[in-house]
Amino acid sequence: QKEVEQDPGPLSVPEGAIVSLNCTYSNSAFQYFMWYRQYSRKGPELLMYTYSSGNKEDGRFTAQVDKSSKYISLFIRDSQPSDSATYLCAPWGAMDSNYQLIWGAGTKLIIKP
Amino acid sequence: NAGVTQTPKFQVLKTGQSMTLQCAQDMNHEYMSWYRQDPGMGLRLIHYSVGAGITDQGEVPNGYNVSRSTTEDFPLRLLSAAPSQTSVYFCASSLAESSYTEQFFGPGTRLTVL
Numbered sequence: 001q002k003e004v005e006q007d008p009g010p011l012s013v014p015e016g017a018i019v020s021l022n023c024t025y026s027n028s029a030f031q032y033f034m035w036y037r038q039y040s041r042k043g044p045e046l047l048m049y050t051y052s053s054g055n056k057e058d059g060r061f062t063a064q065v066d067k068s069s070k071y072i073s074l075f076i077r078d079s080q081p082s083d084s085a086t087y088l089c090a091p092w093g094a095m096d097s098n099y100q101l102i103w104g105a106g107t108k109l110i111i112k113p
Numbered sequence: 114n115a116g117v118t119q120t121p122k123f124q125v126l127k128t129g130q131s132m133t134l135q136c137a138q139d140m141n142h143e144y145m146s147w148y149r150q151d152p153g154m155g156l157r158l159i160h161y162s163v164g165a166g167i168t169d170q171g172e173v174p175n176g177y178n179v180s181r182s183t184t185e186d187f188p189l190r191l192l193s194a195a196p197s198q199t200s201v202y203f204c205a206s207s208l209a210e211s212s213y214t215e216q217f218f219g220p221g222t223r224l225t226v227l
Contacts, residue, residue, distance in 0.1 A: 041221070042221070044156070044216075045218065049213075088156070092213035101216075102155070103157075104155050
């Protein structure tokens, strides 16, 4: 079982829709939960992060963590064609007596004009 | 402020050849790392450095060497290229040693080994 699982997509939605991107993880020691966005043929860039459980909002983006079910979500409101990218979730925490950042494989999102 | 730069952008090698992927950052970051990204897999850490003169292995270090003689530069050497090393390579840097702090990525190097 992978440490972090993401549906690879692609997820294709019309412009203006609400998008839900999700991750599951297996290690209960994870403390920080990052979302990175990666445009085609570019390096990833940090979109937002949360610490422990709860919600965090930044403009049209909301990150949500449910540690009891080991489930991470990213919601995008009023989606725009410029949101078309691959979204990588990356939990961070203790693994094998080390602190590590573990990357999901990413979900490809396509917003249709 | 160029951020993290990587050269070359593309490279084709034959099996057994060696080469060095260059990475430089101008943000005075102590922490630098190299990842490879393959289809259907998350980013995998190859090597990392917490400061000049200090390097350590990541998840997939075999076949790669690194050194860190300055804060700015962190080259990755492929000793004897193999087709399994065909991948996109990303260099990243961050302000602090802890990898939960924001990492800044370069544009990547697309490597094909024939």
